[in-house]
Amino acid sequence: MSERETAMEAFVISFLVERAGRLGFDGLEVDGDFDFFESGLLDSFGLIELIDSVESSFDLEVDFTDMDPDAFTTVDGLVKSLLSTGP
Amino acid sequence: MARRSVRPPPSPAPGHPTVRSLADAWRSGVFKSPHQSALQVDGASISYRELDERARSIAAAISQADPTGAPVAVLGQRSLDAYLGVLGAVLAGRTYVPLHPGFPVDRTGGMLRRSGAATLVVGPEADEVARPLLESHEGALAVLFPTRRLPEWSASSGMGLRLDARVIATTPHVETPMVSDESIAYLLFTSGSTGMPKGVGVSQANVSAYLSHAVSAYGYSPADRCSQMFDLTFDLSVHDLFATWMAGACLCVPTKRATIAPAKFIRDEEITAWFSVPSSAMLMDRMRTMKPGAYPSLRISLFCGEALPASVAQKWSAAAPNSTVHNLYGPTEATIAITSYEWTANSGSGAAVPIGRPFPGHEVAIVDTSGCTVGEGQRGELCLAGPQVTPGYWNDPERTAASFVVLPHSSDRWYRTGDLVEWSPSDGLIFHGRIDDQVQVMGFRVELAEVDAVLRAALHTESVITVSYPAGPAAEALYAFAVRDGDQGGEAAALATCREVLPPYMVPKQVFFIDHLPLNSNGKIDRAALSKTLEGRAK
Known part of the structure; x- marks a missing residue:
């Protein structure tokens, strides 16, 4: 895992952990396999916020047109998707 | 104040409904496209003939398990079981009641109880909710598992028959019973201000009027590949399923995840007919998936359920250059949608796209608080009359009487929408929000x-x-x-x-x-x- 990938994963996890705490989700184990959509932690607007937040922190602008949504609703999946087209 | 009519210019003569029930709409598709795909879900493609065969088995099992004619609840989303449940109920001549596996058990339990359903169809995606739901349900409930063996938990949860795929498949088929125009085709629940969801029952005549208009107005044909974005608990899904099937077209079901980012779904499945809330398009734009020309397969795009910003219509039109764009409006109480406006590049410059003119055979009135019609260009509450106006709230005469009314100087029965609108001679109705919370x-x-x-x-x-x-x-x-x-x-x-x-x-x-x-x-x-x-x- 590259340094950038590691940093991005940590960023996404911290975003999700903060949100889970604030919203009163108990007992969630937020790791690389965590599916934030299935768990109900993020809805579609939440996903956009997360993507916006990662993009601005890591200076990315990703086109999702041909990306498989089944692949980007987990922490690792999202990081891979974001890095696959990034600079 | 002086009463002045702001009714629209006369619509074309109302077309006679070409179907009389949801079962008719389904049979129309089977007749037109027996060997074509009726449904693509979970990676499988099922022909009209095969889906008809399987749905008739479900209908037979429902008729046998509960001969009383009570409604059939369907607990499932985006699975073959869920669509079989809906079709099985329809072909058994029953009211179907969609329930959402993602909603809290107590809320869903309340809907199940109030619907009076005696049969429940459960998809595998709903097991987590189905178990506590059945354990807390008072009285017997026949439960059908259309595509699988009985799950282990089913034997110890609640009372009543439990039927698995094998038993259902061997039940001798029965003739689809005739249903009256007034019988309730589907029952949905919407948020209620007193803390209890309101039930809205939509009759066969209501939904037949809608489908007969929509399928012809939007030119659905067996060549279409239609999106199924709406959850079954949302009445716009009735358009997805039955406009598609009435035309003999293919209903393409995205996965739950694909509904949040449907770009790849539209492209891979070569969708021709799109229907969603405008929010879906806004989200797609924010994920940079609305590039000009991105969706050449689309020929028709419908939006409904909330205000459509003109900027979104503009972007959608560029992304789907071969598609017309229509803004539909309609409360559940007036069956799916009842007015529409075709957006074009020449449409007015307002921030939101107008909601347009009523469907043929319907009338609109814009009234003040005393029920008198307001003048042209003035805002008032939108009231609707015509064959799509539903019988009222389920087992709730008080609320029904408050919202379904006779207006001064009109003998028709009108539904007071609670929506604030004005009439524009060029664009029809312009939506200005709600008069309540x-x-x-x-x-x-x-x-x-x-x-x-x-x-x-x-x-x-x-x-x-x-x-x-x-x-x-x-x-x-x-x-x-x-x-x-x-x-x-x-x-x-x-x-x-x-x-x-x-x-x-x-x-x-x-x-x-x-x-x-x-x-x-x-x-x-x-x-x-x-x-x-x-x-x-x-x-």
Whole structure:
């Protein structure tokens, strides 16, 4: 895992952990396999916020047109998707 | 005041419905396209003939398990089981009642009980909810598992017959019973201001009038590949399923995840007919998936459920250059959609696309608080009359009488929508929001009072108010404000309580604690002012 990938994963996890705490989700184990959509932690607007937040922190602008949504609703999946087209 | 008609110019003569029931609509597709794919779901493609065979088995099993004719509830989403459940109920001549596996068990249990359903169809995606639902259900309920063996938990959960795929498949078929025009085709529940969801029953005549118009107006044909974006608990899904099937076209079901980012789905499945809430298009734009020319396969795009910003219509039109774009409007009480406006590059420059003119055979009136028609260019409450206006609220004569009324100088039965509109001679109806505290979140109707009530109990204070954000008719999310009052629960606990009793789209994103709730000039809590304070604060 590259340094950038590691940093991005940590960023996404911290975003999700903060949100889970604030919203009163108990007992969630937020790791690389965590599916934030299935768990109900993020809805579609939440996903956009997360993507916006990662993009601005890591200076990315990703086109999702041909990306498989089944692949980007987990922490690792999202990081891979974001890095696959990034600079 | 002087009564002045603002009814639209005469519509074309109302077409006679070409179908009389949902079962007719389905049979029309089987007749037109027996060997074509009727349904693509979970990676499988099922022909009209095969789906008909399987649905008739479900219908037979329903008729055998419950000969009383009671409604059939369907607990499932985006699975073959869910579509088989709906079709099975329809072909058994029953009312179908869609239930959402993602909603809290108590809420769903209340809907199941109030519907009077005696049969429940369960998809594998709903097991987690089905078990506690059956355990808490009083009385016998026949439960069908259309595509699998009985799950282990089913034997010990509740009373009544349990039928698996093998038993269902061997049940001798029965003739589809004739249903009357007045019988209820489907029963849906929407948010209610008293904290209890309202049931809306839609008759066979109502839905037949809608389908007969929509299939011809939008030119659906067996060559179409239609999207199925709406959850079955949302009445716009009835268009997805039965307009597609009446035309003999293919219903393409995206996965739950694909509904949040449908770009790849539209392209891979070569969708020709799109139908969604405008929020879906806005989200697609924010994920940079609305590039010009991205969706050449689309020939028709319908939007409904919330206000359609002109900027979104413009972008969609560029992304789908071969498609027309239509803005539809209609409350569940008037069956799916009842007015429409075709957006073109020459459409007016307003921020929101008009909702246009009523479908043939329907009338609109715009009235003041006393029920008298207002003048042209003046705003008033939209009232609707015609064959799509439903019989009223399920087992609730009081609410029915309040909303389904006779207007002064008119003998028709009108539905008072609660929507504020004005009539423009060039564009038809222009939508200006609600006259009460109902909002739309991603197209879902939410009575803010219902959320307030849950938060009041959770936070142990009367001083709580829920607002939608952004302000206006199409909201992304709800936020709550509460006055901190000594020893009350915190935000996290309150939101956790909300999730236990409310569907996900009704759970606020945040609770803000403030010193006092601002009042407007009428002395009411000023939701609009609070919503404005969210700019830059909403997470």
